[in-house]
Amino acid sequence: MVSRMKEKFVRSVFFLTAFFAVIVVAFILLFLFRDGYSIFETVGVLNFLFGTIWAPAQVVPSYGISALIIGTLLVTFGAMVFAVPLSIGCAIYISELATPRVKSILKPATELLAGIPSVVYGFFGMIVLSTFIRITFNIPSGQTWLAGSILLGIMALPTIISVSEDAISSVPREYREGSLATGATRWQTISRVIVPAALSGIAAAIILGIGRAIGETMAVIMVTGNTAIIPNPVWNVLSSVRTLTGTLGIETGDVAVGSEHYHALFGVAVVLLLITLIINLSAVAILSHLRDGRGAGRAKRSWLHIPAFSPIKDKLLPYSRIVLLALIALMLLATGLWEVALIIILAAAVWHYGGDRISRRHIEIFAFGCVIAATVAVLAILAIILGYIIINGLPAISWDFLTQGPTDLGRSGGIFPAIIGTLYLVAGAILIALPLGVGAAVYLVEYTREGRITKLIRTGVDLLNGTPSIVFGLFGFAFLVLFLDIGVCLLAGMITLALMVLPTVIRTTEESLKNIPQSLREGSLALGATQWQTIKNVVIPPAIPGIVTGAILSIGRAAGETAPIMFVAVVFSTRFLPTSLFQPVMALPYHLFILSTNVPGSSTNKYGTALVLLMLVVAFYSVAILIRNHYARKARG
Amino acid sequence: MKTKRSSYVFVTVCLAALLIVSMLVAGCTSNGTTNSVPATASAAATAAPTAAPATATATATQTTSAAASSGQTLTLTGSTTVLPIAQAVADAYMQAHPDANIQVSGGGSGVGIQAIINQKVDIGMSSADVSAAQKAQDSNMNIITIAHDGIAIIVNPANTVQDISLDQVKGIYNGSVTSWSSLSGAGVPNSNNQIVLVGRDSSSGTRTYFDQVVMQNTNDSLSMHEDNSNGAVLQEVAQTPNAIGYISIGYLDNTVKALPIVTTNGHVIVPSVATVKDKTYPIHRDLYMITNGKPTGLANDYINFLLSPAGQQIVVAQGYVALNS
Numbered sequence: 001m002v003s004r005m006k007e008k009f010v011r012s013v014f015f016l017t018a019f020f021a022v023i024v025v026a027f028i029l030l031f032l033f034r035d036g037y038s039i040f041e042t043v044g045v046l047n048f049l050f051g052t053i054w055a056p057a058q059v060v061p062s063y064g065i066s067a068l069i070i071g072t073l074l075v076t077f078g079a080m081v082f083a084v085p086l087s088i089g090c091a092i093y094i095s096e097l098a099t100p101r102v103k104s105i106l107k108p109a110t111e112l113l114a115g116i117p118s119v120v121y122g123f124f125g126m127i128v129l130s131t132f133i134r135i136t137f138n139i140p141s142g143q144t145w146l147a148g149s150i151l152l153g154i155m156a157l158p159t160i161i162s163v164s165e166d167a168i169s170s171v172p173r174e175y176r177e178g179s180l181a182t183g184a185t186r187w188q189t190i191s192r193v194i195v196p197a198a199l200s201g202i203a204a205a206i207i208l209g210i211g212r213a214i215g216e217t218m219a220v221i222m223v224t225g226n227t228a229i230i231p232n233p234v235w236n237v238l239s240s241v242r243t244l245t246g247t248l249g250i251e252t253g254d255v256a257v258g259s260e261h262y263h264a265l266f267g268v269a270v271v272l273l274l275i276t277l278i279i280n281l282s283a284v285a286i287l288s289h290l291r292d293g294r295g296a297g298r299a300k301r302s303w304l305h306i307p308a309f310s311p312i313k314d315k316l317l318p319y320s321r322i323v324l325l326a327l328i329a330l331m332l333l334a335t336g337l338w339e340v341a342l343i344i345i346l347a348a349a350v351w352h353y354g355g356d357r358i359s360r361r362h363i364e365i366f367a368f369g370c371v372i373a374a375t376v377a378v379l380a381i382l383a384i385i386l387g388y389i390i391i392n393g394l395p396a397i398s399w400d401f402l403t404q405g406p407t408d409l410g411r412s413g414g415i416f417p418a419i420i421g422t423l424y425l426v427a428g429a430i431l432i433a434l435p436l437g438v439g440a441a442v443y444l445v446e447y448t449r450e451g452r453i454t455k456l457i458r459t460g461v462d463l464l465n466g467t468p469s470i471v472f473g474l475f476g477f478a479f480l481v482l483f484l485d486i487g488v489c490l491l492a493g494m495i496t497l498a499l500m501v502l503p504t505v506i507r508t509t510e511e512s513l514k515n516i517p518q519s520l521r522e523g524s525l526a527l528g529a530t531q532w533q534t535i536k537n538v539v540i541p542p543a544i545p546g547i548v549t550g551a552i553l554s555i556g557r558a559a560g561e562t563a564p565i566m567f568v569a570v571v572f573s574t575r576f577l578p579t580s581l582f583q584p585v586m587a588l589p590y591h592l593f594i595l596s597t598n599v600p601g602s603s604t605n606k607y608g609t610a611l612v613l614l615m616l617v618v619a620f621y622s623v624a625i626l627i628r629n630h631y632a633r634k635a636r637g
Numbered sequence: 638m639k640t641k642r643s644s645y646v647f648v649t650v651c652l653a654a655l656l657i658v659s660m661l662v663a664g665c666t667s668n669g670t671t672n673s674v675p676a677t678a679s680a681a682a683t684a685a686p687t688a689a690p691a692t693a694t695a696t697a698t699q700t701t702s703a704a705a706s707s708g709q710t711l712t713l714t715g716s717t718t719v720l721p722i723a724q725a726v727a728d729a730y731m732q733a734h735p736d737a738n739i740q741v742s743g744g745g746s747g748v749g750i751q752a753i754i755n756q757k758v759d760i761g762m763s764s765a766d767v768s769a770a771q772k773a774q775d776s777n778m779n780i781i782t783i784a785h786d787g788i789a790i791i792v793n794p795a796n797t798v799q800d801i802s803l804d805q806v807k808g809i810y811n812g813s814v815t816s817w818s819s820l821s822g823a824g825v826p827n828s829n830n831q832i833v834l835v836g837r838d839s840s841s842g843t844r845t846y847f848d849q850v851v852m853q854n855t856n857d858s859l860s861m862h863e864d865n866s867n868g869a870v871l872q873e874v875a876q877t878p879n880a881i882g883y884i885s886i887g888y889l890d891n892t893v894k895a896l897p898i899v900t901t902n903g904h905v906i907v908p909s910v911a912t913v914k915d916k917t918y919p920i921h922r923d924l925y926m927i928t929n930g931k932p933t934g935l936a937n938d939y940i941n942f943l944l945s946p947a948g949q950q951i952v953v954a955q956g957y958v959a960l961n962s
Contacts, residue, residue, distance in 0.1 A: 057839030140879035254745035254840035598866040
């Protein structure tokens with residue numbers, strides 16, 4: 001009797017942890033709407049969405065966000081133009097061409113790219129990339145749409161590579177063998193059989209990459225110039241632009257609470273959240289379609305099948321490639337790279353009219369050359385960024401730098417409080433997120449069958465996963481700092497970061513629980529163990545490596561984030577370590593942001609901070625990757 | 638089973654490695670603070686004569702510092718123009734008083750004033766006058782002028798421009814002048830001379846003041862790049878040959894060229910401490926610290942130190958203009 005009560009109690013605790021994600025999403029929406037609502041009322045929804053002038057500081061303030069929305073879309077589109085060919089090429093190389101040894105180096109390398117904190121990318125972009133663009137194109141300012149797109153493209157690379165590599169690798173072997181047996185070359189097999197078969201997975205990868213790019217804040221602030229205008233002409237990639245996230249990042253920290261401007265910023269956050277929700281839900285829909293389709297011959301069904309549209313689609317499909325090429329050519333023309341545009345158009349024409357006459361072998365060599373070039377480019381990007389920061393940062397590193405507090409606004413002295421502050425923040429975040437996340441995953445895997453409630457919970461987790469980090473920051477500011485009135489402090493930062501990494505913990509835990517063979521559970525239950533005993537003693541212990549991996553990945557992510565904590569937990573400089581949870585702290589990513597944007601003449605310390613932050617995050621990621629690889633090997637052998 | 642055990646060993650080793658690293662870092666904690674206290678104390682002894690007994694108290698405060706720091710915390714938030722003064726004064730004050738913990742944050746003048754109204758900080762910093770509406774929200778507001786400042790118009794050193802009038806600045810910032818070649822003597826060699834406008838974000842006190850005095854409350858061009866601090870404007874102008882920007886004179890350094898202003902009666906006035914002091918430089922203003930009611934405790938000591946001759950010397954050392962001198 002007692003044990004049954006206990007079982008029920010345990011079950012409801014797990015249910016609560018799982019439902020927590022849904023509650024958080026509801027709260028985020030509620031608080032953003034609560035603070036954003038009044039701007040829709042005073043300005044009007046249509047004026048707000050379609051007004052072209054965002055000028056809160058003008059004599060008569062104007063709050064129209066269409067320029068910001070267009071800026072966001074343009075930067076994201078540019079990022080995809082840059083990232084998609086590179087990452088698909090790289091994914092093809094990793095899954096189809098690379099030897100196992102090369103593969104074992106390449107995969108972790110691309111994953112490290114994911115570990116570089118966005119403020120480090122921004123720092124690199126601000127100093128190196130924008131100057132490079134200014135000089136290359138001989139334009140007045142390098143802070144442009146192009147710079148933002150390249151940077152966001154780089155940041156989206158790892159997401160797209162890893163998801164599409166998974167999709168390509170999971171195409172059944174029979175497809176390859178069948179195609180090769182009919183006499184097709186390897187390239188024909190890849191381009192005509194394997195990639196089409198993996199297309200839904202690749203599409204989902206691209207959409208996830210789009211979600212990553214749209215939600216990015218810090219890197220965008222630092223390189224796009226933040227001019228709230230629509231580029232003129234609209235394909236002018238050398239114009240400076242401003243995104244929704246950038247507006248939030250720049251203006252939220254500085255706005256008077258309760259003013260019209262404040263409400264307008266929350267209105268911007270609502271719009272941003274809705275855009276990312278749509279994008280992420282469609283990615284989820286595609287991925288789940290992929291999962292369903294895998295059982296019953298899925299080759300034929302297109303992933304977005306709307307009967308009424310299919311004739312139109314069939315008609316449009318042949319043109320879509322031309323339209324895309326034309327767009328890219330236009331963009332290149334706008335940048336003054338008309339030679340490149342010409343080459344692309346010529347190549348397309350040659351392909352269209354003379355494609356059949358070129359021998360299959362030459363095509364294959366050319367195609368493999370492109371694929372390898374893409375891979376080399378990705379590695380080169382990684383090497384350039386890491387090399388630049390290591391070379392410039394090493395001279396700054398000294399014992400004093402690591403162990404002293406900052407003086408003179410961080411120009412001299414060290415970064416000790418920032419290192420410790422960051423460690424405190426991530427430790428607190430993981431202490432909060434780990435029990436909640438593991439509990440939620442246990443509930444989802446062990447206690448329920450798929451039903452309406454699990455679907456709701458999963459959707460909640462997916463939405464949380466896609467929420468831009470700056471929106472977490474805004475929510476933490478509105479809810480924790482202002483509404484609960486705990487002020488800008490360590491605790492608020494921990495909670496905000498915990499919410500942000502919660503989906504990662506849930507996902508990775510779920511995966512590792514699912515990999516535990518069903519027979520173990522059945523054996524335990526058959527011996528008379530209760531469900532809780534089974535979970536505690538049989539299911540969780542072998543899943544621990546997976547859970548640890550997820551936790552470390554989350555720690556790495558939390559350590560590198562700036563946007564969520566900049567309004568809720570940090571100060572420029574403080575001398576002592578915090579002695580309670582209700583004091584603000586310094587944090588490495590924020591310190592780097594401040595040094596590189598606010599404090600002139602801090603160059604050595606700036607690079608040193610970037611290097612320390614990079615090393616910290618990369619160390620966390622490397623440990624996670626090591627543990628995972630170790631287990632993958634164990635599972636196979 | 639054996640493979641499983643070795644996996645556990647592996648995970649344990651990895652975790653242990655992480656632990657050791659964090660222990661090492663934590664080890665630096667104790668070393669760091671014990672090392673740093675004598676260091677700051679001796680520095681204070683040489684730097685500030687008022688801290689003569691510092692060496693003697695250093696050993697005593699070493700043990701009390703942890704306890705005292707929680708009781709003696711002062712927070713400042715607001716204008717990035719006032720920030721360097723606040724931080725330098727805080728550094729000096731903390732050298733003399735090793736148990737005091739002063740936390741300084743930026744944000745902008747709007748944030749500083751708002752934080753005082755909401756009673757979120759001990760001292761708010763502002764480079765803009767507090768508006769009547771803001772005063773009405775907090776009848777206790779106590780505004781203290783701590784220094785004078787000028788706003789310098791800056792360009793990249795590559796620009797050949799020698800001086801500029803406020804009307805020209807206004808024309809540039811409202812978007813009617815877009816090329817350096819339309820200003821006599823101005824130009825950037827090897828470029829198309831197109832002006833890159835750099836300004837501040839919408840809640841900056843510097844922007845508010847610039848919009849009032851220079852723009853005379855007309856609108857800034859929408860193509861202005863918006864940066865959220867003096868430092869960011871300085872850096873962008875230093876990096877961009879065609880740029881123009883405006884920053885507090887306290888931030889001026891040799892990476893940019895500060896333009897003398899041509900007044901309506903033909904005088905050419907260089908932005909400097911001297912011209913701001915005698916108010917001949919046209920874009921000058923006061924800098925404020927704001928408290929809720931009369932400051933008490935550490936806040937009071939801090940502000941008194943700032944207003945003392947030693948504190949005002951720091952104001953001068955940071956490139957701003959001291960009071961009543």
